Amino acid sequence: MAQGVIRLLAKLCAAASAVGKKEAEGPLGSCFDLHDDSDKFKQKTWEAAESEMQRQVLGLAIKRARLAPQDVDMLFAGDLLNQCVASAYGLLEYHIPYCGIYGACSTVGEGILLASVAVTGGSAKWASVVTSSHYCAAERQYRTPLEYGAQRSPTAQWTVTGAGAFLVGAVSNKGVNVTRGIFGIPRDSGVRDTANMGAAMAGAAADTLMRFFRETGESPNAYDRIVTGDLGYEGGSLLCDLMRAEGIDIMERYADCGQMIYDRVRQDVHSGGSGCGCSAVTLAGYFLPRLREGSEKRILFMPTGALMSPDSIKQGRTIPAVAHLVELEA
Amino acid sequence: MAQGVIRLLAKLCAAASAVGKKEAEGPLGSCFDLHDDSDKFKQKTWEAAESEMQRQVLGLAIKRARLAPQDVDMLFAGDLLNQCVASAYGLLEYHIPYCGIYGACSTVGEGILLASVAVTGGSAKWASVVTSSHYCAAERQYRTPLEYGAQRSPTAQWTVTGAGAFLVGAVSNKGVNVTRGIFGIPRDSGVRDTANMGAAMAGAAADTLMRFFRETGESPNAYDRIVTGDLGYEGGSLLCDLMRAEGIDIMERYADCGQMIYDRVRQDVHSGGSGCGCSAVTLAGYFLPRLREGSEKRILFMPTGALMSPDSIKQGRTIPAVAHLVELEA
Numbered sequence: 230m231a232q233g234v235i236r237l238l239a240k241l242c243a244a245a246s247a248v249g250k251k252e253a254e255g256p257l258g259s260c261f262d263l264h265d266d267s268d269k270f271k272q273k274t275w276e277a278a279e280s281e282m283q284r285q286v287l288g289l290a291i292k293r294a295r296l297a298p299q300d301v302d303m304l305f306a307g308d309l310l311n312q313c314v315a316s317a318y319g320l321l322e323y324h325i326p327y328c329g330i331y332g333a334c335s336t337v338g339e340g341i342l343l344a345s346v347a348v349t350g351g352s353a354k355w356a357s358v359v360t361s362s363h364y365c366a367a368e369r370q371y372r373t374p375l376e377y378g379a380q381r382s383p384t385a386q387w388t389v390t391g392a393g394a395f396l397v398g399a400v401s402n403k404g405v406n407v408t409r410g411i412f413g414i415p416r417d418s419g420v421r422d423t424a425n426m427g428a429a430m431a432g433a434a435a436d437t438l439m440r441f442f443r444e445t446g447e448s449p450n451a452y453d454r455i456v457t458g459d460l461g462y463e464g465g466s467l468l469c470d471l472m473r474a475e476g477i478d479i480m481e482r483y484a485d486c487g488q489m490i491y492d493r494v495r496q497d498v499h500s501g502g503s504g505c506g507c508s509a510v511t512l513a514g515y516f517l518p519r520l521r522e523g524s525e526k527r528i529l530f531m532p533t534g535a536l537m538s539p540d541s542i543k544q545g546r547t548i549p550a551v552a553h554l555v556e557l558e559a
Numbered sequence: 560m561a562q563g564v565i566r567l568l569a570k571l572c573a574a575a576s577a578v579g580k581k582e583a584e585g586p587l588g589s590c591f592d593l594h595d596d597s598d599k600f601k602q603k604t605w606e607a608a609e610s611e612m613q614r615q616v617l618g619l620a621i622k623r624a625r626l627a628p629q630d631v632d633m634l635f636a637g638d639l640l641n642q643c644v645a646s647a648y649g650l651l652e653y654h655i656p657y658c659g660i661y662g663a664c665s666t667v668g669e670g671i672l673l674a675s676v677a678v679t680g681g682s683a684k685w686a687s688v689v690t691s692s693h694y695c696a697a698e699r700q701y702r703t704p705l706e707y708g709a710q711r712s713p714t715a716q717w718t719v720t721g722a723g724a725f726l727v728g729a730v731s732n733k734g735v736n737v738t739r740g741i742f743g744i745p746r747d748s749g750v751r752d753t754a755n756m757g758a759a760m761a762g763a764a765a766d767t768l769m770r771f772f773r774e775t776g777e778s779p780n781a782y783d784r785i786v787t788g789d790l791g792y793e794g795g796s797l798l799c800d801l802m803r804a805e806g807i808d809i810m811e812r813y814a815d816c817g818q819m820i821y822d823r824v825r826q827d828v829h830s831g832g833s834g835c836g837c838s839a840v841t842l843a844g845y846f847l848p849r850l851r852e853g854s855e856k857r858i859l860f861m862p863t864g865a866l867m868s869p870d871s872i873k874q875g876r877t878i879p880a881v882a883h884l885v886e887l888e889a
Contacts, residue, residue, distance in 0.1 A: 350682060370870075540644070540700075
């Protein structure tokens with residue numbers, strides 16, 4: 230079937246995560262491998278700190294897979310910075326064939342799907358995926374420099390300082406199975422408010438999930454969790470509503486990385502976390518270990534991304550969004 | 560062999576190109592499908608014009624492949640604008656599963672390789688690739704608004720206003736064979752001068768070409784043309800020198816899209832053309848027709864990209880670069 234669900238034969242064999250202070254202090258703090266309380270990772274700029282997180286997590290993930298960098302055939306990497314420079318600079322030292330990808334906060338989903346497509350088809354034996362975001366770098370690029378002290382809207386999300394890395398290999402290896410996936414079709418819900426990304430992305434998430442359920446005949450009960458990337462509280466609630474309107478209740482199984490990563494009351498993050506790093510570190514640090522140890526058997530992982538730029542918004546455009554879905558099995 | 564040449568079973572079955580005034584007046588002007596002398600394509604902003612070029616070329620390429628948009632399984636698209644918005648907005652109406660990619664001026668190479676990997680492995684029956692750049696949008700984002708009238712350095716390249724689209728399908732279709740490819744490893748040659756991208760990219764191009772020749776045992780004589788994306792006059796000459804230093808003379812077979820697209824004397828473009836659109840429209844408008852009609856039998860197509868951002872340069876970083884290589888056969 231054209232544009233349909235893709236059958237995949239690949240495994241997520243190793244992962245690693247690095248986060249900043251706020252994430253380390255959040256409810257998932259103990260799940261992450263590395264953190265730096267200064268958010269600087271010994272670098273001079275926030276952008277270089279983001280690159281350094283990418284460098285460290287890829288190194289750790291490669292080590293955990295008992296590989297050397299030269300064993301890795303392809304690297305899919307992306308971030309939120311203009312021209313994706315966190316990835317371009319951060320991963321230079323590994324000398325791995327490089328595919329830059331961009332899907333805003335959905336990037337890790339796009340990367341895991343593309344890596345799995347390459348491994349399934351035999352074009353790569355090992356493919357890696359790295360994505361990141363940094364609160365301080367994102368604020369000054371997308372909104373205002375931190376020093377300005379801008380007030381945040383209740384629907385705004387907090388960009389996660391974090392990077393996640395993944396090694397995707399053949400099914401003969403140990404790891405978590407990547408069994409099926411579906412690439413998202415961008416949808417424009419007409420939302421113009423960049424302080425309400427959840428609303429902009431919920432429609433794309435519902436679209437991808439409905440396409441998957443319709444074609445496969447699966448229902449939410451077949452999964453321990455249905456996890457979105459970072460719709461946050463606003464978008465997450467909209468997604469559940471949109472799905473209910475289609476006759477499918479996901480509420481009981483639903484989780485959102487943006488809702489999970491911070492304590493809503495204690496950490497003052499308004500509508501939750503976001504950023505290319507958010508779903509990457511939550512998958513690497515929380516969900517993959519649970520799938521490996523068997524406390525969850527089967528999940529749908531669906532990061533969502535808002536595809537606008539600050540300039541496109543200034544030019545009066547709406548916010549298109551996309552959501553890529555991956556089925557993971559213990 | 561890890562990180563090696565990838566065998567591909569795919570065909571470039573259709574393509575289309577759109578350009579601006581300067582490109583239409585250049586030596587390849589008659590090769591392109593669409594052009595608009597205002598460079599605006601009836602849009603209000605340069606950015607929207609770039610999106611509109613993408614929209615028009617994808618529509619034309621799909622039509623030429625005798626397909627409907629819903630037959631196309633995947634879309635790989637990218638451009639130079641922050642957050643790749645030319646692609647995000649331009650291709651919305653087609654409702655095709657979307658993978659945003661970023662490789663600066665190498666993006667079309669990355670896209671054709673990824674589309675061919677997906678088709679070869681059976682994850683897609685039809686995959687499309689669209690990339691673009693726009694001189695006016697790029698100038699104000701990367702350098703200065705046109706109104707400023709900044710003087711250009713002799714080694715500077717001129718961003719091509721143009722978009723190219725490609726349909727990649729199974730080998731059972733008519734078209735040009737994509738037989739092998741190799742993803743580039745990013746290289747940092749220590750260059751900091753953004754007005755000399757050719758110098759920054761030549762090392763990455765030499766690296767990819769050497770990796771390909773070493774593993775396959777092929778020599779330049781096996782190809783009618785060895786085509787780089789847009790090293791321009793400066794970078795092209797450096798690449799030939801670097802290859803000669805490795806004992807391989809490519810000079811006789813060498814062509815560069817950035818050198819070909821403008822008339823150096825008549826059009827005052829200094830070191831040649833550049834941008835995600837440059838190699839895309841040259842492949843779509845010039846090389847693919849020549850391969851189809853048999854006046855060339857076998858070429859290496861290797862777009863090159865410089866992976867910095869204006870911010871990374873202001874922060875004192877050097878310019879990493881990457882070059883992806885595709886082998887095309889009539």
